[in-house]
Amino acid sequence: MDSVGIMDKVFLLPLIMASSFVIILFVGKRFSERVTSSIGIGAVGACFVLSLVIGAQWINRVDNPPTGAAAVAAEEACLGGPGDDPQAREGGGRGAEPGSAERGAPTGAAPGESAAVLGQEGGGSTESPSAEGGQAESAQAKRGETIPVCASITWFETAVSTSQTIKFEAGTVLDGLSALMLFVVSIISLLVHIYSKEYLHDDRRFTHYYAFLSLFTASMLFFVLGSNSLQMLVGWELVGVCSFVLIGHWWEEGNNTYAALKAFLTNRVGDTGLIIGVIVTFFAAGATSFNVFRLNEAALSGKVSSTLLLIGAIALFWGVTSKSGQFPLHTWLPDAMAGPTPVSALIHAATMVVAGVYLIARLYGVFYAGLQINNNTINYVAFIGGFTALIGAGLAFVQKDIKKVLAYSTVSQLGYMVMALGVGAWTAAVFHLFTHAFFKASMFLGAGSVSHACHHTFDMDEMGGLKKKMPITRWTFMFSGFALAGIFPFAGFFSKDEILAGAANGQGGNAYTIMLVFGLVVAFMTAAYMGRTYYRTFEGEYRGHAHPHESPKIMTIPLIILTTFATIGGVVNFPGKLTEWLRLPQTFGGRLEHYVQPEWAGRFPTLDVAEFNPWLATGSVLLALLGMFIGIGWYANRLYERKLTERSKVLHAGYTFLANKYYLDALYENVIRDRGVFPLARASYWFNQYVVDGIVNAVGVGSRSVGNFLYKYLDQGAIDGAVNGTGIVSDESGQLLRRIQTGKVQQYAALFFFGATVLTIFFVVFIR
Amino acid sequence: MLAAVAPILAQIAPGGFQGPPVNWVAFSPEVVLTATLVVVVLVDVFTERYDKGAINTLAGIGVLLSLLFVGVVVVTANNSESMFGGAYVVDNFALIMKALFLLSGYVVILISTNYIGEGDYWEGEYYQLILASVLGMLVMASARDLISIFIALELLSIPAYMLAAWRKRDLKSDEAGMKYYLMGVFATAVMLYGMSLLYGLTGDTLLTKINAAISTGTKPPAILILAVIFVLVGFGFKVSAVPFHTWAPDTYEGAPTPVTAFLAVASKAAGFVALMNLVFIGFLGRADIVQPLMWALSALTMTVGNLIALRQTNVVRMFAYSGVAQAGYMLAPLAVAGSSGTDPNVAVRSIVTYLLIYAAMNLGAFAVVIALARKTRSAEITSMSGAFHYAPGLAWCLTIFLTSLAGIPPFGGWFAKFSIFQALFTAATPAGYTLAVLLVVNSVIAAFYYMRVVRVMAFEPADDVDMTPVKVPSSLLVAMGITVVVTVLTGVVPAIVSQFASSASLVGFGG
């Protein structure tokens, strides 16, 4: 029996949050803060409870997968209509094999043509007798695949050709991935809602804040549950808007509004890729549906031209680049810290920024086939992910604003996840998404708690020695920091290690060695900057002028809850090997993999999951510990105060070495702190400020001046001038012609006779 | 006159002189108008100078009566009555044009009433001359022979010369009359010279016969070209085609405004009637001369007229140039007259349609100008500023007329232009298409100066603070009422005018 429970009613979640938004927005002002926040908290609480129920039902479904007719019906629901292409599944299975992605594509055909061919062929492929459909079905039933639970309504219908009208659907899809996201989003949103009640206490726009928090949650849930790429695009942009509004929450200050603008515009730049990607994949999949499973199915079937898929995947990834802060569009994320800290925790650490990761995970078939992840060549996604992780970590080193450290850390960790996806470690990426959400949210909220105590400053120069005054904040921050640094047995260790293992193993048995090196270096750096940050904030002497005190319970309880997850969250995907060694029950290990990683042939690539590697794990932990030691040591010994980098030649050389290796990041420090004045530093700073960081500004200023130029010279000058010129010319010729009219009647008569004569002569000469 | 004399002649010489058969019914509008003229003269003789009010009414009634008889002719007579050996034809075309002349005559009488009555003018003679001129036009509509065309032309022109100089103590009016007269007689003389040559070449003055005679031969002799051009040029003067238009602005500006309206509408229409008769009946066989000639005249006329109109500051003068340009539009179908395989009646109808609508909107515009001038005592465009504030009704009417002249729906002008386009397209010749494009460009230029008047009235504040409404005499109101209704109706339900025009087929095409 197919038990869907309330899994096909998941649309309720975004609906609840949207209603909460509407209610708060329109009537919130009439109520006190207490009531307003209660509405929001109540709504998100309901969502949290529902997500738990849904999670449980999903687990049940995985354990008791539907069979027979129920499975077929579920499949039809998810594919938006009868599965008219049973062979695609078979094709998909083959598609998982290396190099087969190109097989089906007509050689040398233009992308559009191949799409058209695909569309025409519809279900009928030459090598597919219809009987195979039934076989596939029974095979699937045997394998006990867990079909997602889908529900949909007609969103809009439009003809794609004169003969074909297609009903495009809006629907929800519930599978392990979305269930996991539901849980993450709702719990963090809930905790942030609670936390904000105190943090935003007496804020001038408390109502507005809660309204948009609700809208954000609604949009994020909508995005997560979306069953097709178009719907995801909608959610994607909606969360962007909420982010825009919330970054600009204190819009009276220019900087905040610029940060908001920058965030939105940078995302908009990325959205171009998303839009194109959605369109390209739509046509690649036969121009009949935006359904994610259809897209994956088409991509994995191997019938689509690989060029087209590559373009689609790269375009989609361009969208991911902006939303998930990948190089070179990462620069908006640190600026986005201008928003309230709980917002940073929710939107810019735990949920919205992982939308890109989620998108890749959801459309993994497209990326897998498009980038040929199975080929083990360094692909674009993996490389950008690794590179981003590296530069993010480097930049985190040199920030004195605690939130910026966390922001760059987020960039780095997002890079990690993207890298994981790029090397085929799908589950590892999702797992890291899960753990990261908790420990990073915890750290952000911790930073908020610190700032709440220290006169709303985030400058670490004005902190220090807070461990005594704010014990709860300190411990939660520390534990989360361990998790981030990947110290055993905190949650981050497991997820990070799984990624490293994935990079080491790769798909098809080969290793992404370079990615592995990237990962290890980042692990080291992460621990180091976390050590530094922790030390500067909580250890040593207090350097500020406020009177710090522990935050109220309403703020610390969310911290504790989050930290709890950050600490023990790793168990959800306990490595199978470790389970054996520790003689734990078999069902204890790899639960996340079991329940979340899809098993639906044709719609998800068959992946080799990397085994736990004890040497790698130990190595990475050691590296992290070393990094942490250096990071703390540097400050614990007050090396920074002695300006060692200037006095000691060895250290200076080491520093320069570092700077040259990661010059981009280190030079941030040099220049920001006005220390080194190396020519290279200037050049790098210039590069940073004007090429990388200033990308949006430069484009903005550039297009503005182009606009000014065009407007001034082309529009108002040439085009308008031509129009007015025509008028002036006719006017002037009128003036000229007026001279004929001399007022003297005999000249009139002369003209008359002259006219008649000339006409006559003309006709006599030319017409005759 | 002949009517009265014929029986007597018959008695004097029974069997010697046989009066030509005359269908008196077909002739009745002319007879009625002549009788009115006689009555008006008599009444004028027997009334005192200060007591001429009745004359105006009488003249109006006479014109309407004549119009009624046009109706009678339509109902009773068959659709073409040919008299005097084909020299005088009463066909539908002629009847429609007669109705047009009579109606415009009536409107001119209406708009003259107060202008003439309140000024220092000879009132009795004024209406006599108007009536005489209208009579000439009626004759022109039916004239299909060089002699009758000539007589009709003189009958309608000579009174007009005097009317133009009617404000005889006003130097401008004198100048207007003098210029009009000199140019007029000179043009007539040139035309007559052409006619004499035509007669010499063909041995006849009947248009149908002339056509038959000159249609032979692939290449026309030079003398024939000279004759045809001289004759057409004479009427080019009448319709103020460039470069024969020079009299028009000066005369229009100087003449009393109702006379200007009369010249701009009725007199010009008469010129077109003659042109149509000549081109479609007399010279259709010589399309090789007529078409390029008319093409050149049309193109020149519309372009030059519009361009100069752009720079005018006096509204009447602007209307003069606008009238020049409109003449250019109406000449356009003549430029494709007789193209192979097309019904020449399409061109005729388009011109008739244009004339009908043009008469209404132009007369209306002059009526409003006269009414506004009662307050401003000026014809400068700038003097009309703020008209929308103190005289919204008048300003709206003028706006309607100007918009219509610019050819913008839903007022009649669009259909007028449309039918010109239609004629040009039906011909399907490159000449037609190029003229159509030229017409488009010109109508945009024209819109500029028409709208400038609207702009001054609507968007600029009044010069003086005197915001008292303008008192519009009832006769002017009636005139404006008629013209507005016709202008709007012809635009909204063009079937009204097109139905008339479509019956306007000239009898005796191409001989």
Added chain:
Amino acid sequence: MQLAQIVVQDTGSFFRTPLTYVVFIPIVGALFMMLIPRAQESFIKWAALITSLLAFGVSLFVAAKFDYNAAKPEFFANLPWIPVINSRYIVGIDGISLPLLLLTTFIVPLCIIYSWKHFPEPHNPKAFLILILVLETGMVGSFIALDLILFFVFFEIVLLPMYFMIGVWGGEQRQYASIKFFLFTLFGSALMIISFLALYFLSAKVMVDGQPMNSFDMMLLPELARGISATWALVIFGGFFIGFGIKVPIFPFHTWLPDAHTQAPTVGSVILAAVLLKLGTYGFVRIAVPILPDAARSWAPWIGLVAVIGIIYGALCCLAQTDMKRLIAFSSVAHMGFVMLAIASLTPFGFNAAVFGMVAHGLITGMLFFLAGSTKERYHTLEINRLGGLLVSAPRMGWILGLTAMASLGLPGLAGFWGEFPAILSSYKPTSPDYVTSFFGVEMQPLFQGYMVVAVLGTVFAAGYLLWLYQRVAFGTPKEEFAHDPHLHDVTKPEWIAWLPMLVLIVVLGVYPNLIFRTTNDSAKRATAVLTRQSEQTGGTGGEGSGTGEAAPPPSGGGNGG
């Protein structure tokens, strides 16, 4: 011309079809209002409002009775009008015109309500409202007319009221702006009527009362115009291109728009943006493309080109603006570029997108102009540099501006998205002719995909200028001069009544786009069906085109073939 078998018969009745009422109620109301003395302002206002609401009511009735599955014009009437030229009173409404009809009748009452308390200088509500109602007749008439000449007449009716509205109630430069608007539009419509006539004379004849006559019937012309030679078709389409293009406005003919918008009174701008611009694109969708499909396919790359130029160019010009209203005006150029791009794709999807884009742009840009007007009313300036802190001074208005700006930049979930995204999507795979193989050496599909990429870049620019505008106008704190201005009140009651329906519709259409897609789909399919039919000319021209393989631009290329 062997197609003369089509016999035209009178169908329907003038008074039976509700469309007659939608068109003529406003003008009757206007005539009635002329009789009301100018001093009785409130009577005048109510009369105008009730008139427009009546028209809206009838159009709602039309929408309710509309058969969404019928693939032919409904509420059809076909009666003689100008028999001489066989121009007829043919009215009817299908899925393409219904949304636009509703948009028109919907916007007009809102405009009247908006003006309720503050008529622009020099006041005179009577004349103002009469003009609006006359405008409504023209606009509605254009959308329901199925006869070219009838369409032309209605198309032109809007000209004069708009001229007056800009010229009398406009800003400082109103005279220049009004005459510019007038002349540009007049030039366009003159070209249009010429093209109509050419079409009329060159197409096959139908039988009317036993007489073979040419026809102006838009429904018949796709059949009748098949015999037109390729050269002529290209020339006529060129006339349409410029004639309708001026109204849209497409790239080099757009300069009247910023001036007209900037100078027009608020309501004038709203109507101009919401409805008048649509007449141009509607002309393409209803007339130019279905009647001359082959020429349309040859012209498509050009249309697409000017469309994307418009998108980028309009956006760049927006960035250069210092005046809020002028910025919004230029944004219209960019947005209508998307509509044109959708039309250029010549696919049913593109047509759906185009109609959606028209409606969405009407609502959103109309709303933006409302807001600009209200801003002007409060600050007495629209200099962006002098504005600021709207969210502090008038928070609700600030939020509404934010929402509308978001809708305008194509945020999903709001109406603007469904004009933009499908337009981009449809340009991925245009319907292209077999015989126009390349456009300056680029094949059709890559060409349009290039257009698509450019158009997508346009969305970034749209976000840029709109948010930059928003940041400067709404964020921050009010400038010194306005910091304590007592006039800076929040949204007033008439404003709420006028705006709320539009905002609701923007959201509703954004959430459930099927409201329009469902309506337009069948008609869009029918309008584009002709594009796939076998052309009579394609054979000869195609042979030559593919034979030489020249990269000639279509008009001249077609000219060689024809």
Added chain:
Amino acid sequence: MLINAYLLLAAVLFCIGVYGVLARRNGVLVLMSIELILNSVNINLVAFGAWWGAQQPCGAAQGCAATIGPVFALFVITVAAAEVGVGLALVLMLYRNFKSIDIDQVDSMKG
């Protein structure tokens, strides 16, 4: 028949007339020049009438070619008289108001 001589005479008269109209300042002289043109027309008509009479002798039929010319000439003479009457009146009026009959001076309206 030497019709060419008559036609030449008429043409010369026409040219003299035109010259007079264009060149003379005196209003009365201009009127006289117009009379010259009209007379050239008359000569033409009569000459052509005679010529046509030689070509096609008149029968009983009404309006044969030969008679039309002289009849036309009669009309022209009559109408010319009326025209000149009006013209002289105008010149007289001109003299009264301008104290001059120099028509070149009458140019207050132009442009």
